Amino acid sequence: xxxxxxxxxxxxxxxxxxxxxxxxxxxxxxxxxxxxxxxxxxxxxxxxxxxxxxxxxxxxxxxxxxxxxxxxxxxxxxxxxxxxxxxxxxxxxxxxxxxxxxxxxxxxxxxxxxxxxxxxxxxxxxxxxxxxxxxxxxxxxxxxxxxxxxxxxxxxxxxxxxxxxxxxxxxxxxxxxxxxxxxxxxxxxxxxxxxxxxxxxxxxxxxxxxxxxxxxxxxxxxxxxxxxxxxxxxxxxxxxxxxxxxxxxxxxxxxxxxxxxxxxxxxxxxxxxxxxxxxxxxxxxxxxxxxxxxxxxxxxxxxxxxxxxxxxxxxxxxxxxxxxxxxxxxxxxxxxxxxxxxxxxxxxxxxxxxxxxxxxxxxxxxxxxxxxxxxxxxxxxxxxxxxxxxxx
Numbered sequence: 152x153x154x155x156x157x158x159x160x161x162x163x164x165x166x167x168x169x170x171x172x173x174x175x176x177x178x179x180x181x182x183x184x185x186x187x188x189x190x191x192x193x194x195x196x197x198x199x200x201x202x203x204x205x206x207x208x209x210x211x212x213x214x215x216x217x218x219x220x221x222x223x224x225x226x227x228x229x230x231x232x233x234x235x236x237x238x239x240x241x242x243x244x245x246x247x248x249x250x251x252x253x254x255x256x257x258x259x260x261x262x263x264x265x266x267x268x269x270x271x272x273x274x275x276x277x278x279x280x281x282x283x284x285x286x287x288x289x290x291x292x293x294x295x296x297x298x299x300x301x302x303x304x305x306x307x308x309x310x311x312x313x314x315x316x317x318x319x320x321x322x323x324x325x326x327x328x329x330x331x332x333x334x335x336x337x338x339x340x341x342x343x344x345x346x347x348x349x350x351x352x353x354x355x356x357x358x359x360x361x362x363x364x365x366x367x368x369x370x371x372x373x374x375x376x377x378x379x380x381x382x383x384x385x386x387x388x389x390x391x392x393x394x395x396x397x398x399x400x401x402x403x404x405x406x407x408x409x410x411x412x413x414x415x416x417x418x419x420x421x422x423x424x425x426x427x428x429x430x431x432x433x434x435x436x437x438x439x440x441x442x443x444x445x446x447x448x449x450x451x452x453x454x455x456x457x458x459x460x461x462x463x464x465x466x467x468x469x470x471x472x473x474x475x476x477x478x479x480x481x482x483x484x485x486x487x488x489x490x491x492x493x494x495x496x497x498x499x500x501x502x503x504x505x506x507x508x509x510x511x512x513x514x515x516x517x518x519x520x521x522x523x524x525x526x527x528x529x530x531x532x533x534x535x536x537x538x539x540x541x542x543x
Contacts, residue, residue: 289313437475489532
């Protein structure tokens with residue numbers, strides 16, 4: 152557009168100059184005709200001037216600036232001076248024509264082009280916007296449906312078709328993919344539930360039989376030690392099975408019962424139960440009252456796992472402190488050094504030390520519960536204490 156504007160400017164300028172010159176020659180011819188008929192010189196300044204001269208020279212074509220009385224300003228004229236001998240008299244015929252100022256031409260061209268460009272832009276903008284909105288509507292509708300898609304839902308993903316071949320193929324592939332994912336998820340979920348259920352009975356039977364053997368007579372120390380070790384492993388396996396089942400249920404959003412849980416009362420109840428099983432001293436401090444909107448069973452699991460974790464990793468002669476603060480509470484236990492890999496704390500089956508036998512699922516369950524209800528859980532090591540803080 153810039154190049155064409157410049158080109159058009161010079162083209163129009165030259166075209167107008169050519170038209171002016173053509174008009175000058177035409178006017179000169181008329182003046183010559185009048186002089187031939189009347190023989191009397193006349194003038195009409197500054198447009199036409201006729202004067203007698205003593206000699207004849209070549210014509211002169213030039214630009215000049217003359218004061219125009221009618222406009223009361225200096226104006227640019229195109230001037231043609233010709234010398235003719237008419238009826239035995241030599242004349243100098245000067246004709247002038249007003250030239251349109253170049254600035255006016257340039258301004259007119261620029262304004263015209265800007266107006267055209269603006270109109271074209273507005274037209275194309277709204278035309279493309281309308282067409283694009285219509286063309287992309289199936290894509291964004293399907294995208295929104297994909298955002299709301301969940302493998303746990305029983306409803307199949309419904310997508311709308313499009314006239315665009317690529318969008319239509321994309322829609323077909325997404326439907327195939329989501330149906331396959333839902334099918335695989337259901338199969339895996341069913342398999343996990345079946346395995347978990349089927350394991351409970353044989354584990355309970357094995358546990359009962361080992362207890363009968365241990366409580367019987369005729370065992371030497373080596374046999375008793377082996378059977379006790381097997382019993383502990385079976386208990387760990389049973390506990391792991393229960394926690395994996397719980398974790399699966401949490402991830403499947405099977406806990407939808409929302410209540411306002413008094414965390415102070417729940418923690419006190421949990422502490423009382425643990426103190427009956429452990430000699431580690433547990434202290435509760437802080438007077439802030441915390442109410443959490445969550446499933447009561449998951450609230451109980453959250454407290455049990457945090458306190459149980461503190462008991463397992465506390466020094467034998469250490470203490471556990473539970474402090475209630477505004478909208479949060481912390482559980483801390485004594486420790487000799489900070490964790491080497493705190494970033495792995497909430498990973499499944501992660502254990503900082505193999506010396507402590509645990510399933511490695513307690514904190515993973517805690518983290519998943521906090522994620523579901525948008526709670527913040529943080530770990531720090533300060534002044535020889537491991538501190539877990541849950542912010543509701």
